[in-house]
Amino acid sequence: MTRLIVAAGGGGDAVAAAMLHTALYGDEDQAVILTYAWDRLLVDPVPGPRRPADFTGLEPVTQSVWSVPAEARPVPPAGSTLPRLAAELPHTLALLDPGQGAEGVTRQLEKLISHLSPESIDLLDVGGDILARGDEATLKSPLADALTLAACCQVNTPVRLLLAGPGLDGEIPPADLRPLLGPLVHTFTPKDTETISAVLEWHPSEATAMLAATARGVRGTCEMRDAGLSIRLTDEGATVHEVDLDEAVSRNSLARAVMMTTTLGEAEAHSREICGFSEIDYERNKAAWLKKQPPVKLDPGKVLPQLDRFQTEARARGITHTTFRHLTEALKLSGAQRGDLRELLISERPSQHDAPLWNVTAHPEGTKPQT
Template identity: 75%
Template sequence: MTRLIVAAGGGGDAVAAAMLDAALYGGDDQAVILTYAWDRLLIDPLPGPRGADNFTSLEPLTPAVWKVPAEARPIAPAGSTLPRLAAELPHTFALIDPGHGAEGVTRQLEDLVTHLKPTSIDLLDVGGDVLARGDEPTLKSPLADSVTLAACCRVNAPIRLLVAGPGLDGELSREDLRGMLGPLVHTFTAKDAEPVSPVLEWHPSEATGMLAATARGLRGTCEVRDAGLPIPLTDESPTVHEVDLDEALSRNELARAIMSTTTLDQVEALSREVCGFSEIDYERNKALWLKEKRPAKLDAESVLPQLAQFEAEARSRGITHTTFRHLTEVLNLDGSQRDDLRRLLIDSKPERYTAPLWHIPAAMSDPS
C-alpha cells in the first residue's frame, strides 16, 4: 500500500508532503516522498540542486532512483536538509535528480511507478508557482516546479496536482490563483501540523512554516525573504486545492518548453528564454556576494537594538510576523548563525515566538 507524493519544488514542499500524508492518509510509514535536494543558500552554499553524486551512503530504491536515508551525508561544501528529514520523519525520501533534464526526471518517476505500484500519486506545490505562466513580475523560482510538472505530465499514470497554501510563496497572489484552483481537498489543522512541528524548529522553509502556522490559527501579515515580501496569512492560507494537471501544463509555458530537455543546462537556457532569468543564476550571484560579506556580531547587546529598530519599521508597514530566515538577513548575519539567532531571541523574548514564526506586536502591547 505505498503512496507516492512528489514535492514539486523540493525544500519545504517535502515537509508539506509529510503534513499532507498525515492529513489525508494517516501519516504512517507507507509514503515515499520524491523531492529535490535543493535548499536555500543559508543551508547549502552551492547554487542549484544536488544530484546523487553529491551524497554519501545513498541507497538504491529502484534502478533509477536513490533513497536518502538518515545516514546519508552531503559531500562538503554541499549541504542538505534531506538526511535530517529522513531521521526525524517516518517517510521514505527519494531524490529527484534533474541533471538529465525533464526526460531524466520522467524516467525516475516511471521507474518508481513501475517498481512501487503506488496506490496514489500526488504532485504537491506550496504556494502555487507551479501555475505560473512565466512572465509574472513576482515570479522568482519557476524552474524546479516546471521540471516536475513536465515530468508528471509525461508519465502514464493518474497523478493529482495539489496546491497547498495558495499565495504563501509570494510568487503568485491569491487573486492570481483564485480562478485556477479547483475543488477544496482539505484545510490543514493544528493536528495536521503536529507531526512536522519539530522539523519546522530548524527547517528554513518560509512558505511551509507559514502553512503550519496558519493551520494552527495564526493570522496577520508575515514579512519574508531577503527582499522583505509581505505575505497575508488568512483563512485561505491553510487550504489544499486540486488543480487539473493538463490545465496547469497548458498555462505553464516553461514546463511545456522543457519537456524534451536532457540536461539541466538546457532547462536553465529555456528558463532564461521563457521567463527572462534562471533562479540558479540568482543563487550564483548571491553566493558570490555572501562569500565576500562579513557577518555581524551575534550577541544580545548587538542584536536586540537592531531588532527593535527593524520591528518598529515593520510595524509601520503593517507587518505582524516574520521568519527567522528573514531576520537572519536583515540583521546582516549569515546562514550558520540562524539557529543561534533563533535561540537568542526566544530566550530573550519567549512571548514573541509563535512557532515557527516571530511575532511583531503592535506598539501599545510591545513589552520591550
C-alpha cells in the same frame, strides 16, 4: 500500501508532503516522498540542486532513484536538510535529480512508479508557482516546479496535482490563483501540524512555515525572503485544492518548453528565455557576493537593539509577523547563524514566538533583562 508524493519545489514541499500524508491518509502507512535536494543558500552554499554524487550513504531504490537515509551526508562544501528530515520524518525520502532535464526526471518517476506500484500519486506544491505563466513580475523560482510538472504530465499513471496555501510563496497573488483552483481537498488544522512541528523548529522553508502557521490560526501579514515580500495570512492559507494537471501544463509555458530537455543547463536556458532569468544564476551571483562579506558575530548586545529597530519599521509597514529566515537576512547575519538567532530570540522574548513565525507586534512580556 505505499503512496507516492512528489514535492514539486524541494525541501519545503517535502515537509508539507509529510503533513499532507498524515492529514489525508493517516499514520498507518509510510509514504515515499520524491524531492529535490535544493535548499538554496541558507543551508547549501553551492548554487543549484544537489545530485546523487553530491552525497555519501545514499541507498538505491531503482537504477536511477536513490533514497536519502538519516546516515547520508552531503559532500562538503555542499549542504542539505534531507538527511535530518529523513531522521525526523517516518517516510522514505527519494532524491529527485534534475541533472538530465525533464526527460531524466520523467524516467526517474516512471521507474519509481513501476517499482512501488503506489496506491496514489500526488504532486504537491505549496504556494502556487507551479501555475505560473512565466511572465509574472513576482516570480522567483519557477524552474524546479516546471521540471516536476513536465515529468508528471508525461507518465502513463494518473497524477493528482495539489496546491496548498495559495499565494504563500509570494510568487503569484492569491487573487490570480483562485480561478484556477479546483475542489477543496483539505483544510489543515492545528492537529495536522503536529507531524512536522519539530521539523519546523529548524527547517528554513518559509512557505511551509506560513502554511503551518495559518493552520494554527495565525493571522496577519508576514514579511519573508531577502527582499521582504509581504504575505497575507488568512483562512485561505491553510487550504489544499486539487488543480487540473492538464490545465496547469497549458498555463505553464516553462513546463512545456522544458519537456524534452536532457540537461539542467538546457532547462535553465529556457527559463532565461521565457521568464527572463534563471534562479540558479541568482544563486550563483548571491553566493559570490556572500563569499566577499566579512563574518559577523552574533552579539546579543547588538542584535537585540537591531531587532527593535527592525520591528518598529516593520510595524510601520503594516507587518505583524516575519520568518526567521527573513530576520536572519534583515539583521545581516549569515544563514549558518539562523538557528542560533532563533534560540536567542525565543530565549529572550518567548511571548513573540508565534511558532513557527516571529510576531513583531506582540508585547515582549517575559523579556529577560539585558546584562
